[in-house]
Amino acid sequence: MPKLPLARVQPGQRLSRPVKTAAGVVMVQAGTELTAALIERLRTMGVEVVAVASGGSSARNEGLLADQAADVEARFAGHEQDPWMMRLKAIVLRQLAGADDTADA
Amino acid sequence: MLDKAVVRSRVEGISKVVTIPAVVNRIVAMVATGTVSAGEVADEIGKDQVLAAKVLKLVNSGFYGFRQPITTITHAMVLLGRDVVRTLVMTASVIDIVDRMNQLLEGLWEHSVGTARAAGTLAQRLKMHDVEEIALCGLLHDIGKVIVAQTFPTEHARIRQVVAERNCLQIEAEAEVLGVSHAEVGMWLLKKWSLPPNMIYPIAYHHAFHPRRDFADRTAVVHLADILCRAKGIGYPGDRRLPRLDPEAWQLLGLDLADVEEVCSYLTDESVAGVLD
Numbered sequence: 044m045p046k047l048p049l050a051r052v053q054p055g056q057r058l059s060r061p062v063k064t065a066a067g068v069v070m071v072q073a074g075t076e077l078t079a080a081l082i083e084r085l086r087t088m089g090v091e092v093v094a095v096a097s098g099g100s101s102a103r104n105e106g107l108l109a110d111q112a113a114d115v116e117a118r119f120a121g122h123e124q125d126p127w128m129m130r131l132k133a134i135v136l137r138q139l140a141g142a143d144d145t146a147d148a
Numbered sequence: 149m150l151d152k153a154v155v156r157s158r159v160e161g162i163s164k165v166v167t168i169p170a171v172v173n174r175i176v177a178m179v180a181t182g183t184v185s186a187g188e189v190a191d192e193i194g195k196d197q198v199l200a201a202k203v204l205k206l207v208n209s210g211f212y213g214f215r216q217p218i219t220t221i222t223h224a225m226v227l228l229g230r231d232v233v234r235t236l237v238m239t240a241s242v243i244d245i246v247d248r249m250n251q252l253l254e255g256l257w258e259h260s261v262g263t264a265r266a267a268g269t270l271a272q273r274l275k276m277h278d279v280e281e282i283a284l285c286g287l288l289h290d291i292g293k294v295i296v297a298q299t300f301p302t303e304h305a306r307i308r309q310v311v312a313e314r315n316c317l318q319i320e321a322e323a324e325v326l327g328v329s330h331a332e333v334g335m336w337l338l339k340k341w342s343l344p345p346n347m348i349y350p351i352a353y354h355h356a357f358h359p360r361r362d363f364a365d366r367t368a369v370v371h372l373a374d375i376l377c378r379a380k381g382i383g384y385p386g387d388r389r390l391p392r393l394d395p396e397a398w399q400l401l402g403l404d405l406a407d408v409e410e411v412c413s414y415l416t417d418e419s420v421a422g423v424l425d
Contacts, residue, residue, distance in 0.1 A: 064254045068384050071258075075417040114381060118390050120315075127393055134409045135379050 054079045060094035179234040190221040202240035235280040255384025262382035266373035285350040292334030318386040357394040368397035380415040
């Protein structure tokens with residue numbers, strides 16, 4: 044999973060790791076497609092280097108999906124007894140897995 | 149803890165420093181009179197080329213699904229109506245202010261744009277009037293957080309610390325440290341900006357929904373939009389935990405989970421970047 048200077052990123056490539064601030068706050072989630080607009084946005088934010096997925100098959104990274112799923116779990120912590128919130132969580136997890144499928148397209 | 153009156157007067161003082169540009173107030177006033185022609189309003193907007201360009205970018209950004217690009221303000225007014233264009237002018241001018249202030253709070257911009265998108269999409273599905281205005285409420289719903297960070301840096305640092313230590317919601321930390329919530333702070337500022345009540349209420353009460361309060365339907369939309377945006381992890385609102393969906397808000401809206409699923413499918417990091425840049 045190579046790290047590239049932002050100036051060399053091609054639109055259409057995908058992030059293999061999230062873009063985080065120095066404090067560790069996730070700004071853009073891993074798996075996101077780097078559109079021209081997003082690249083520009085990252086540039087104005089002062090991001091210099093990003094980790095991009097090196098090809099279709101490595102985008103399907105089991106560990107990555109597990110990380111993202113863990114983030115989702117943390118978000119919904121405390122709502123285990125609330126059926127609506129749990130159904131929302133299921134929707135989010137489904138869409139997470141679905142997005143990972145389309146990364147290979 | 150600071151006295152609430154002190155907090156309020158300092159927040160209201162901000163409104164003298166950070167104002168909506170005069171051209172926006174002129175345009176809002178022109179549209180309100182109703183006797184001014186679309187061409188005259190378009191001319192007024194056109195006097196500020198930067199603003200006009202931003203409005204056109206918003207018009208072409210995807211909410212409306214026009215197949216051909218709209219290249220003039222006059223054309224936008226003919227297709228969308230003057231009220232919609234008035235709201236877009238406000239949005240375009242506020243974006244600059246909010247974006248500048250958002251340098252302070254990483255991830256809040258993306259969260260605000262995502263909430264705007266979710267609110268607009270929900271309002272469209274519900275066939276509500278003034279979809280763009282409701283989207284603008286979504287964009288501004290957390291502006292109070294920026295004001296707190298800028299105006300009360302010591303308290304802001306303490307609030308962040310409390311959130312990190314206890315993994316609680318930001319409003320809980322705000323209540324403890326500052327005595328007021330970012331929702332209330334936002335309300336004071338937007339009143340000073342002379343935004344109408346139907347925009348202020350959804351922002352002021354997005355964490356405190358009540359079904360019999362005025363503009364409950366819009367408030368419910370912004371409340372839900374905020375939660376969906378957080379659920380999808382778009383941007384960073386200042387805390388990691390989700391607030392609970394208010395069941396009365398859900399009941400008022402009359403949506404089902406298939407609607408939620410569809411709206412969530414539009415909330416991606418890609419779709420948020422560049423929509424309002």
